[in-house]
Amino acid sequence: MIANFxxxxxxxxxxxxxxxDKCDGCGKxxxxxxxxxxxxxxxxxxxxxxxEMAAVTEEQRKKLSFSCSECKAGGSDNLPCVLACPRGAxxxxx
Amino acid sequence: xxxxxxRWKEYNWKDENIDWKEATTISGGVDVGSxxxxxxxxxxxxxxxxxxxxxxxxxxxSAVNVMxxxxxxxxxxxxxxxxxxxxGYGRVNxxxxxxxxxxxxxxxxxxxxxxxxxxxxxxxxxxQDCKAISVDERGKVTNFLMNxxxxxxxxxxxxxxxxxxxxxxxxxxxxxxxVEEEPEPxxxxxxxxxxxxxxxxxxxGWAKNKVLAAYSSAMAHRVVALxxxxxxxxxxxxxxxxxxxxxxxxxxxxxxxxxxxxxKYDSQIAGALGAALFGKVLCEKKxxxxxx
Amino acid sequence: MISVxxxxxxxxxxxxxxxxxxxxAKGMADSGFEARDNALRLLGEVLAECxxxxxxxxxxxxxxxxxxxIDFANHxxxxxxxxxxxxxxxxxxVRTIIDVGAEEGRGIRLDDNGKIVDFAVNEKCxxxxxxxxxxxxxxxxxxxxxxxxxxxxSDKEIPMNAQCAVFAESEVISLVHSSTEKKxxxxxxxxxxxxxxxxxxxxxxxxxxxAVIGGVAYNVGFIRSIQNYLEKDVLIPxxxxxxxxxxxxxxxxK
Numbered sequence: 001m002i003a004n005f006x007x008x009x010x011x012x013x014x015x016x017x018x019x020x021d022k023c024d025g026c027g028k029x030x031x032x033x034x035x036x037x038x039x040x041x042x043x044x045x046x047x048x049x050x051x052e053m054a055a056v057t058e059e060q061r062k063k064l065s066f067s068c069s070e071c072k073a074g075g076s077d078n079l080p081c082v083l084a085c086p087r088g089a090x091x092x093x094x
Numbered sequence: 095x096x097x098x099x100x101r102w103k104e105y106n107w108k109d110e111n112i113d114w115k116e117a118t119t120i121s122g123g124v125d126v127g128s129x130x131x132x133x134x135x136x137x138x139x140x141x142x143x144x145x146x147x148x149x150x151x152x153x154x155x156s157a158v159n160v161m162x163x164x165x166x167x168x169x170x171x172x173x174x175x176x177x178x179x180x181x182g183y184g185r186v187n188x189x190x191x192x193x194x195x196x197x198x199x200x201x202x203x204x205x206x207x208x209x210x211x212x213x214x215x216x217x218x219x220x221x222q223d224c225k226a227i228s229v230d231e232r233g234k235v236t237n238f239l240m241n242x243x244x245x246x247x248x249x250x251x252x253x254x255x256x257x258x259x260x261x262x263x264x265x266x267x268x269x270x271x272x273v274e275e276e277p278e279p280x281x282x283x284x285x286x287x288x289x290x291x292x293x294x295x296x297x298x299g300w301a302k303n304k305v306l307a308a309y310s311s312a313m314a315h316r317v318v319a320l321x322x323x324x325x326x327x328x329x330x331x332x333x334x335x336x337x338x339x340x341x342x343x344x345x346x347x348x349x350x351x352x353x354x355x356x357x358k359y360d361s362q363i364a365g366a367l368g369a370a371l372f373g374k375v376l377c378e379k380k381x382x383x384x385x386x
Numbered sequence: 387m388i389s390v391x392x393x394x395x396x397x398x399x400x401x402x403x404x405x406x407x408x409x410x411a412k413g414m415a416d417s418g419f420e421a422r423d424n425a426l427r428l429l430g431e432v433l434a435e436c437x438x439x440x441x442x443x444x445x446x447x448x449x450x451x452x453x454x455x456i457d458f459a460n461h462x463x464x465x466x467x468x469x470x471x472x473x474x475x476x477x478x479x480v481r482t483i484i485d486v487g488a489e490e491g492r493g494i495r496l497d498d499n500g501k502i503v504d505f506a507v508n509e510k511c512x513x514x515x516x517x518x519x520x521x522x523x524x525x526x527x528x529x530x531x532x533x534x535x536x537x538x539x540s541d542k543e544i545p546m547n548a549q550c551a552v553f554a555e556s557e558v559i560s561l562v563h564s565s566t567e568k569k570x571x572x573x574x575x576x577x578x579x580x581x582x583x584x585x586x587x588x589x590x591x592x593x594x595x596x597a598v599i600g601g602v603a604y605n606v607g608f609i610r611s612i613q614n615y616l617e618k619d620v621l622i623p624x625x626x627x628x629x630x631x632x633x634x635x636x637x638x639x640k
Contacts, residue, residue, distance in 0.1 A: 001234075001235055001236050001237060001238075002236070002237040002238075002324075003237075003238060004237070004238060005137060005237035006239075006323070007241050007243035007548070008241050008244065008319070008320060009240070009244035009246070009284075009510075009511050009549075010244065010246065010283035010287075010510035010511040011241055011508055011510050011511045011514075013323070015239060015323070027171060037311075044195070044196045044199070045196060045198050045199050045235045045238065046199065046235065047195045047196075047199055047289040047372055047376075048372075048375065053180070061243075062242070062547075062549050063549060065585075066582070066585035067179065068590060070322075070588075071422070071586055072590075073589065073591070074299040074357070086619045093323075150439035151560065151563065165449075169400060222553060243549050243550060244549070245550045245551075245552045245553055246512070250552055250553070251552070254552060282509075283510060284510060284511050284512050284551075285512075285550075285552045286512035286517050286518075286521060286549075286551045286552060287489060287517070290396075290489075294419045297419050298419065308407075
């Protein structure tokens with residue numbers, strides 16, 4: 001499953017997509033984020049399975065364009081969360 | 095108090111041919127949305143009753159109210175439900191629920207039953223959000239996105255317009271087609287700015303219906319852009335309050351070149367229905383565990 | 387040499403008249419739905435105040451989101467250019483400009499020579515603009531004028547969950563119903579808009595001195611909140627809502 005966390009508003013589209021076929025819930029992406037955007041929790045989108053996945057926290061979900069701006073300043077592609085993931089499960093849409 | 099043009103009607107329904115006393119598993123689903131709440135009761139997986147009501151300021155009470163109304167005239171009491179799942183924005187506030195499940199999973203599961211297993215793309219347009227979901231042949235979510243940050247593309251945006259134009263929300267879909275030709279869509283995405291744009295159009299002498307048409311197509315356009323992220327497929331359905339607005343639905347269909355799947359069920363109950371379906375499975379799991 | 391600057395915003399038109407760079411008259415009116423006609427009428431009124439006629443003018447420069455409507459201007463410049471020229475003429479030490487108008491917000495970063503290095507604009511979403519405060523003050527049944535001072539009476543930090551102005555309105559109403567004090571809600575609202583504006587400013591990077599211009603600069607609550615977020619003091623030029631019109635008047639066409 002691809003879980004797109006984020007939003008689209010009049011200023012643009014801001015999603016962090018987690019691919020649960022790749023993500024094994026290792027949590028390496030969690031501590032590297034300076035804004036605390038990510039956490040590991042139950043895959044609530046498949047209630048019959050018992051797996052954990054990386055996900056955007058409820059608190060950050062609606063303000064990604066602000067929260068991620070530090071890492072993206074200057075148009076940088078070297079995003080700590082993306083680099084930290086050993087399986088390439090994290091993709092930013094903007 | 096001023097007339098509220100944006101309110102949807104409340105309703106309940108039950109299948110007189112089913113006797114719940116004969117059911118082995120009675121499962122309930124409650125979808126507490128920001129604007130309206132739905133309850134569904136299944137007897138051994140068969141749809142027995144459902145209801146839809148406005149969500150009040152107190153969401154636990156709204157959950158109880160809508161379930162009570164769903165059971166109205168059936169003789170059922172809350173205690174008779176073997177397993178109940180809460181979903182929707184107020185899902186953690188359903189006092190009688192055995193479990194809460196995210197609305198993304200419940201909508202996918204409910205739509206899978208309502209529209210049949212061929213459904214692959216689901217758009218749910220709720221009061222304060224818009225969800226685009228890809229589903230597999232088992233009703234499992236394979237891709238989704240939700241937008242509840244911005245009012246554009248949600249029922250709330252349409253309500254703002256119904257209020258601005260003083261037109262009942264249940265009529266605006268049809269009214270939006272009563273124009274000589276389709277106008278350019280409203281250019282502002284933001285509902286606040288779209289509203290001032292519309293005020294300008296009205297002062298310019300545009301008829302209300304023409305303004306509605308311009309907003310309905312702007313909304314359709316926005317939603318289609320959301321759908322593109324999840325790779326839209328032909329077997330496609332729209333649920334939620336906006337599914338009842340033909341003005342938006344038909345414009346989405348035209349823009350996509352697709353016809354939405356139809357269902358004999360009420361399109362608003364997808365979330366609650368999915369919750370009740372999960373409730374049935376979870377109830378059976380629980381029993382199997384207790385028996386072993 | 388008499389030059390005029392006309393700033394046509396979504397909500398207001400501001401006009402400034404300069405004689406050799408010195409302010410001799412200014413005026414403001416609603417943009418309305420016929421911004422061009424309203425601007426022309428306002429120009430007539432402002433000129434009458436200083437005994438001038440349109441023929442006496444050497445140049446008319448328009449700026450703002452509605453600048454293209456001003457067909458009687460002989461020149462038009464962008465908002466960012468006008469805001470920058472106006473601000474650094476008044477305060478040459480400024481390196482960051484925050485411009486928050488009725489329907490837009492801007493962050494502009496300048497180099498040591500006052501040249502524009504980078505800027506960010508939001509004119510698409512009401513959440514980072516004056517329109518946000520306006521619809522919230524309507525929900526709170528407060529005037530815009532009372533809003534800022536009232537928010538200063540509160541030290542509470544009530545988070546606003548809604549980012550969107552439409553959803554925030556419902557949130558404000560439910561806060562009112564749950565008997566939250568108006569001053570605390572007003573503070574929450576100024577914090578919310580300041581959070582958005584400051585993150586836009588962070589995106590372009592900021593350096594002191596920081597100037598806040600545009601009508602929202604009058605909102606003392608917003609100023610306190612933005613100073614908290616940026617952890618820096620900001621300066622507010624005199625008549626902050628006229629700064630862009632002033633900048634436009636300072637950049638006459640040929």
